[in-house]
Amino acid sequence: MSRSASEAAASAVELAIDQRLTVATAESLTAGLVAATLADTPGASGMLQGGVVAYQNSVKEGVLGVPPELLSAVGSVDAQVAAAMADGARLACGADLGVSTTGVAGPLPHDGKPVGTVFIGVATASGSAAYSYSFEGDRPGIRAQATAAALERLLECLVGSDLPHVK
C-alpha cells in the first residue's frame, strides 16, 4: 500500500477515536483493502466496526441493502450505488460512518464502464455522497488508487467537511 494511503488511514484512525466515531466499509473492486489498510494501524479496533466485501451484486443487495432496481437500472459501477453501499455498510455494521468503493479494476470493461472508472461513497446518519474518479494503470494500480481515494474521502469526512449531494 502506498505511503499516502497508510498515512490517510493512520490519520483517520486517530481522528475517529478522538471523536468516538466508528467506521464501516463496503468494498467492491478493492475487495477488503480499505478495511485492511485501516486495520494496519494499531488501535484501529477502537474505531473500525467492520465491513462488507460486496464483490457480486447479490451481496450488494442482500447484505448492504442496495436496491435491486437501482443495480438493474445503472449497473454496479455508479455514484448512487457507491452512496447506497456506504450507507448500507454503516447500517449493517452499526457504525457512524460508512465508506465504499465500486469500480472497474480491469483487465476488461464492466457494465459498459471503462477500466479505471471508480466511485467512492461516504455516508453518515445525515446523508451520503459519492465522488467519481478515472484512474490509469494496471489492475493492482487501480485498486491501490481506489483504496487511497477512499481513505482520503473518509479522512475529509472526519475532519468535518460537508457531505455534498450525490452527483
Next chain:
Amino acid sequence: MSRSASEAAASAVELAIDQRLTVATAESLTAGLVAATLADTPGASGMLQGGVVAYQNSVKEGVLGVPPELLSAVGSVDAQVAAAMADGARLACGADLGVSTTGVAGPLPHDGKPVGTVFIGVATASGSAAYSYSFEGDRPGIRAQATAAALERLLECLVGSDLPHVK
C-alpha cells in the same frame, strides 16, 4: 503479500471456477486481506461472492450470525467461533464455501489469548471445521501468516480434502 499466499489464491480461484464453486470470507484479524488476495487474481469475480470484515463482535453476531452466547463464553479468538464465522459468511453471501480468520495480531493480548494465536475456519453445506495456529512476528507478519494459512485451508477444501470436526 507473500508469494505463497498469492499462489494459493491463484490456485484456489482456478480450482473453484473449474468446479463452479463460489467462496465467501469472514475476517477478523486479517480485516479484508484474504478477500483482497483472492481478488488480486484476474477472473476472481467468477468465484468470489464477497465477504465480511467482522472486526467487532457485534458484526460477528449481527452480520455473520455467530451466537452471542458462544462469544460470551469463549471470546472471539476460538475454534468454534472461527467455524461459525466461516459458516456465517457462506450463508450471508450465498456462497458454497466459507473461510474465516480470527486471532490476535497484537501488539497486545486479547480475550486472554497471547499474540499470534490464530484460528482459521472453513465451511461448506456439509459441515465446518477450524484449525489452530500459533504464529510469531509483528502485527503485519501475523496478519500475513494468517492470510496465507486461510488461503491454504481454502485450497485444501477445494482439492477435496475431508472437513475434520471442530477441535
